[in-house]
Amino acid sequence: MNRIQLLIIVFIIGFYLPLSAQTDDMVKEDFQGSLVNQPGKEFPKVNSEGRVRVRIEAPQANNVQLDIGGVKYDLKKNDGGIWIGESAPQDEGFHYYQLNIDGASVPDPGSKYYYGAGRWGSGIEIPAQDHEFYEMKDVPHGSITENIYFSEITQDWRRNFVYLPPGYFENSEERYPVLYLQHGSFEDETGWASQGHANLILDNLIASGKAKKMIVVMDNGYAYKPEAMQNAQDGHPKSAFEEVLIEEVIPNIDKKFRTKASRAYRAIAGLSMGANQTMRIIMNNLNLFSYYGGFSGTSNYPGNEKIDTKTFLNGAFEDADKVNEKLKVLWLGLGTKEPEVFLKTVGDFKEMAENKGISYTFYESPQTAHEWLTWRRCLYQYAQLLFK
């Protein structure tokens, strides 16, 4: 082989290498069991590229797929009737997913289950570079308490989960400020203390002295009066969540727990639909709250037009001096990879605030979309500003 032949071979290899790197053969084989697997389950697994590999025994199936982030990946069947395969690299953080077995969309029997996307189903965790802030650490831990109550407004049993900070039970005197923290659409009151890790985020912040001890109340943002369904227009029944929160949840919490029951010690925040709801609620109730956090959302969603402060939320942002005086923190957060509608509506809100001279804090979560790692980071940032 002469030098020309050698160069040709090197050129050919060099030409094909990048292509073959994109085939399944080049998947990095450093998979480890997912952090949110059921006890004793080996699969699903995640590799250092963020690929998700699933495995399921289905000897008589014709077609099995992994369905994650709206994309379906075909699995391959081995001689033992076991289907196995993996996704493209996923963003860091938590994602909902399911398996599709011959057309049936079902949870993966290997994963733990979470409520989101309107169903209890599988979740997967791609370890984030900054995972430490939401991890279980050797620090004093608060408690999550399930609080059941009957709503006279909706005429049904409801519940919230209440984070009580470390020391709440041992100490019988100390009173704490309260953050009301809401989930997004097609989620429920379980999200923040489960896939959201709100309790661990607060435990870690409190242990490091970065956040004040506080109570966090996580209720269900879906609330309707019995007659709402009949009166629903275009299939959208009128929400009674603001009434439930203001007239029932807050008095119930202030009665049951050792809260500091005044506006100086009350914050509210929410993600996506919850950001939209809670912005409306705080602007209607400035006598009750002094801190607002909007994680991936504002009340101008879906915002086809720019905000007109004369009409937006009944003119609540018209008087900038009043807003600046009443809202000790007006906080907005967004992932850099969010869908356009969120970038646009939150952007419009910021533009309005700047034009009016309304003070706000804006945070960008690097490389995350409209998902839980964005919201964990938002809570981590926002909670540090509260009650100081």
Next chain:
Amino acid sequence: MNRIQLLIIVFIIGFYLPLSAQTDDMVKEDFQGSLVNQPGKEFPKVNSEGRVRVRIEAPQANNVQLDIGGVKYDLKKNDGGIWIGESAPQDEGFHYYQLNIDGASVPDPGSKYYYGAGRWGSGIEIPAQDHEFYEMKDVPHGSITENIYFSEITQDWRRNFVYLPPGYFENSEERYPVLYLQHGSFEDETGWASQGHANLILDNLIASGKAKKMIVVMDNGYAYKPEAMQNAQDGHPKSAFEEVLIEEVIPNIDKKFRTKASRAYRAIAGLSMGANQTMRIIMNNLNLFSYYGGFSGTSNYPGNEKIDTKTFLNGAFEDADKVNEKLKVLWLGLGTKEPEVFLKTVGDFKEMAENKGISYTFYESPQTAHEWLTWRRCLYQYAQLLFK
């Protein structure tokens, strides 16, 4: 038609009726959505015979089955690619089940999920005639609190769920007795406050004045020292649960919550494996507890031989006077349809107690097997005898 012909026809109809009643054609069409469906899900359904009907879209599947109570029922596919079918009548109460799609055993996407049988998976509720005692009613409700702790013994993070009776939070002085309540094999600390409805059972008992206000602690009965796996004999690592409960859980609970921290105000109970574990624990620690409840189990399980009190639990039942003096209540419960091994071993224990003159209370749950309705009823009965 003469009278003889008529009698023959009546006889023939009478002969075939019972047979045809067992075919699918005679399934009673009064199905209603299961009480433990996911929000908004129509299926699974249950009818007044206790049959479970499931439905799943799986257009390309060859074979779909409902797998409940160890029996598999074939579903039928309609033109829309939807599989539907029902089980034989089931016992009243709660059952774990799954779907089998072309050989893949998966949760039903319509049901809520429970930990049992060693997995998170589907559950179904066949309404019991006596359902009222574990139902959500308009009475004061206690709270379930998740309590995280680090175990020095097992060197890992563990948790228990703690039922705090109505008024615990509002009242800052009152102290309460404590019941330690354990799950069975292949279950975990979530069972009693979820499919067990321990909180609602206690709420209802307390509201009606039938039980004293008490704290209930539900921990995880699986606990192993780090070296246990290496030293495991025949794949059975040595349990460290007794050490964890006595040295870590009880001191932690007595420090954190307003308990009455003495043996007169401490009870212990468990179901199946938990009954076995807790009988051993109380007999080793009579200085700590004075009430025992064994739901579908005793420590002589699996009991191939009759109990010899000289050797059984190191002679703990040898001195009947001491046992009668120390155990204010020795309570045993069993479902009438339990498998032979439980009928036999609990029967052997009762025989031993009678021979020795040891006082005990025995309860039979009518028409239930080794399942949660038996244990809900056991808790309902047992809790009424505590701390009085």
